[in-house]
Amino acid sequence: MGDSVISCMPIDSKVIISNSGLPESKLFGDLYFSREDGLEETKYVFLSGNRLEKMFQEQKIFKIVELGFGTGLNFLATLNCWKQYYRVGKKLSYIGIERFPLSSEQIFQALSRWPELEHKLLLKNYPTKHRGVFEIKMLEWTVELTLIFDDINNALKHNLNSVDAWFLDGFAPSKNPDMWSEFIFKKMAEYSSESATFATFTAASMVRKGLEKAGFNVSKHKGFGRKRDMLVGNIRSKPINYPNHLSNIITEKKAIVIGAGIAGASAAYSLNKRGWEVTVYEKENDIALRASGNDCGILYPRIEAIWNNITEFYYQAFEHLLYILKQDTLSEICRFNQCGLLILPQKEEEIVRFKKIDLHSKESYVKLISSLEASEISGVEINNPCLYLPRSGILSIPKLCKFMLSQERIQVKTNTEITELKFENNRWHIFSHGSLIDSAETLIIANSYAAETLLPLQSAQIQKIRGQVTYLPEMKSELKSVLCYGGYITPSRNGYHHLGATFDKHFFSLETNPESSYKNLAQLNKFLPDFIDQGINAEELKGRVGIRCYSKDKLPLIGLCPNPGFYSTNNNGQHPYLKGLYLSICHGSRGALSGILGGEIIASQINQEPANHTITQETIDLINPARFLLREQRKLL
Ligand SMILES: Cc1cc2nc3c(=O)[nH]c(=O)nc-3n(C[C@H](O)[C@H](O)[C@H](O)COP(=O)(O)OP(=O)(O)OC[C@H]3O[C@@H](n4cnc5c(N)ncnc54)[C@H](O)[C@@H]3O)c2cc1C
Incomplete structure (x- = not known):
């Protein structure tokens, strides 16, 4: 190269920047952009290769995904092009995926040779962390830059639906084959909009064949500068099982x-x-x-013995609700009581399942606790180990x-x-x-x-299932957290515990009935035989009915x-x-x-x-x- 090395950070990316500002990855032994003229190369390969000028004029909403964000040069060149055709109501989403992010200093050194680029705008909000998903909004031109700093295979698990253009800008396939796998090409096809295009500097035959196999039309073009060939193309056919590929043009919000x-x-x-x-x-x-009329609803996520997608879905839902409840005085408005929730085993064998859950879960979400701990937390005597969700509780739906x-x-x-x-x-x-x-x-x-x-x-x-909650007057024992045991009981609110809930598949009256209250009481009695005080008459208990809906x-x-x-x-x-x-x-x-x-x-x-x-x-x-x-x-x- 002939340029002396002046910086070498961060460790992960092993990037060196020469005196002339040319960044190179020591890890992959490759340059980030052309020695001849990086910006011209970007315009030629990615902008022209995807016919972006034309597309930006024609399309209101446009989404680009770049595999290998690197210095951000492609993004900034794209931004300049977008600015020319930007009109109110248009939106550009740009998602950059990078496993080895450069530091702000390295980007600055690499890009400052092109004053026409908005690199200061990028660096103002550029993440300091090297792992995660980060969003940078440029409101003036309605541009949303999402940076996914992660391994490509993880990054492509995010839902990137309706991508209009792909920039394949990883290091050369011979140097970094992980960026050019069949899995990646398949995911590209899945996430593509119906008129998606791609462009890449390489013309390697494994890339051409892989993209063709995944469902793209691929053609060779003259490469930039001294490079002989490069590849461009468009989506030919899409796998039918992708749910969100309707490129829906919205003209009104x-x-x-x-x-x-x-x-x-x-x-x-x-x-x-x-x-x-x-x-x-x-x-x-x-x-x-x-159904949403339950004034004392419990936050009871479904948790499987292994951390599968079902567990993950309810975990995300749980975190999302807690996040919303943090706003202003919302937890007060909804009378959120973060009293914790205990899941009691319904059978001896269930403890084995609880142990598996304990192994795979985050402690702050759910953990296995002893019967002694469970008794202390709940304030009532519990004879078995339980699963404990310390951040759960009750709220008014x-x-x-x-x-x-x-x-x-x-x-x-x-x-x-x-x-x-x-x-x-x-x-x-x-x-x-x-x-x-x-x-x-x-x-x-x-x-x-x-x-x-x-x-x-x-x-x-679709199936309807009737549920009745029973309002049980406050008992002598002071229950401090929610207990779930097939049914559930909440700590007292306004003088009543809420006992839930029946599952009736065959009858759908919205009136409460004493039979359902009996069922709720009997279920509680089975797990906490000493909880209900003498003299409770199910016929006199009030409650509430709702109809659940199941698939x-x-x-x-x-x-x-x-x-x-x-x-x-x-x-x-x-x-x-x-x-x-x-x-x-x-x-x-x-x-x-x-x-x-x-x-x-x-x-x-x-x-x-x-x-x-x-x-x-x-x-x-x-x-x-x-x-x-x-x-x-x-x-x-
Ligand atoms: C007794 C009971 C206790 C429960 N406890 C809990 C709990 O503790 N924690 C928990 O997470 N979940 C609980 N659930 C489940 C939870 O309440 C439901 O999953 C949730 O309320 C479903 O919400 P939804 O908006 O889908 O349905 P709904 O709340 O039923 O809302 C549907 C709405 O659509 C309206 N509607 C119907 N047809 C039309 C139409 N043609 N035009 C206009 N409007 C229409 C209905 O009037 C209704 O308001 C409980 C359910 C029951 C029955």
Whole structure:
């Protein structure tokens, strides 16, 4: 090289910057950009290779993913191009993935030779950490830069749906083969929008063949400067099982939500946080009068014996709810009591499962504790080891719904039952008993089991299950935390413990009945025989009834609504999803958690963001409303 080395940090990236500012990775023995002219190379390979000037003029919302963010040169060159064509209402999302991030100083040294680049803007908010997901917003031109500092295989587990252009800028395949694997090409195809393009400086045959196999058309172009060839191309065909690949062009930030329970309230709230105007239609005369009416709801995540996607989903939901509750005085408003929750084993064998959970879980989330500790924490005598969730507790679900729906730019229209939907001229029109009520490009169905009356959802085999909670007057023993044992009991609130809840599959009366109270009391008695004081008469106890909604696999349906026509034998080129139509239903007995996260996931999908940054594609697939149809289809193949 002939340039002397003046810096060598951070350790991980093993980058050296020469006196002339040319960065090189010692780890991979390769340069970050061309010795001839890095900026011109970027413009030639990535900007022209993806025809960005043309695309920026034509498309309102554009998403680029760069594999190998390096010095940020490609991003800054792209930003300059975007600025030329930027108009109000347009949005650029740029996701840069990098395993060995450079430091701010190294970037500054590498890029300061090009004063026309906005490197100061990048460095102002450039992360100091070397692992994680970071967002930098450039509001002036509506640009969102997301930096994923992680191994490429982990990074591609994030939901990067609807990518319009790919920059493949890892070190050369011979020097860093991990950046050019079949897995990566497959993921690229999955995440591509229907007109996605890619460009790369290399013309290596394994890259060409890999991309072709994954579903891209690939062609060789003359390379930059002295390089003979490079590759460009576009998506040819996409795997059908990818849920969110509808490149939905939104022309208005206005959405309709049907149902003002926790699922609908959360979707409205998360969209509102992103600047959307939302109208919520509710059949009843107030918010959260149906399943979400539990004033003493418990935060009880589903935890499997292994840390699988189900455990992960509920863990994320739990953390998300706690995060929301930290705002202002919200925990006070919702009367959140972080009293902890204990799960008692229902059978001796269950302790083995608890031990497995203890092994794989974070202590701050859930841990196994002895019967002595459990007795001390709860204030009542417990004879078995228990799982303990120290940050769990009870809260008023209706108060949370009301808070979420009380935001500016959210309108709630009660006493309005939506009975019919029609899709015309790219908009969803909603009707109530024959009258057109409203229309929007984006519609979210959050009306629980009644969704079936509006849409063909047979594949999910939606099931209703009645539940009755019993209000038990405060007993002599002072219970300090929630106990779960198949049923559950909460610490006393306003003089009553809430005993929950029955599961009735065959009868759906909304009136309370004494038989259900007997069941709740009997279940408690089995686990805490000394808890209930003498003289309690089940017939006199009050309570509350709600109807839960379950899918075939007991997991919620969250995301774009599938188009059953696509899965029929004669689908005539129909789309796999119904454009602009989202579902958040089937939250079963854990809606305080899944309903809340569901709203956030949908809002981030609608806004075409990487969902919440922490939710992996596998987790999104788990709750994809099309999963049952996809499984059926796979069986037939
Ligand atoms: C007894 C009981 C206790 C529970 N306890 C807990 C708990 O402690 N913790 C927990 O996490 N979960 C609990 N759950 C479960 C949780 O309450 C549900 O999962 C959650 O409330 C579901 O919310 P949702 O918004 O999907 O449904 P809902 O709250 O039922 O909301 C749907 C809304 O849509 C409206 N609607 C229906 N059809 C139409 C239409 N055509 N047009 C307009 N509006 C319409 C309904 O009136 C309703 O308000 C409990 C459930 C029950 C039944």
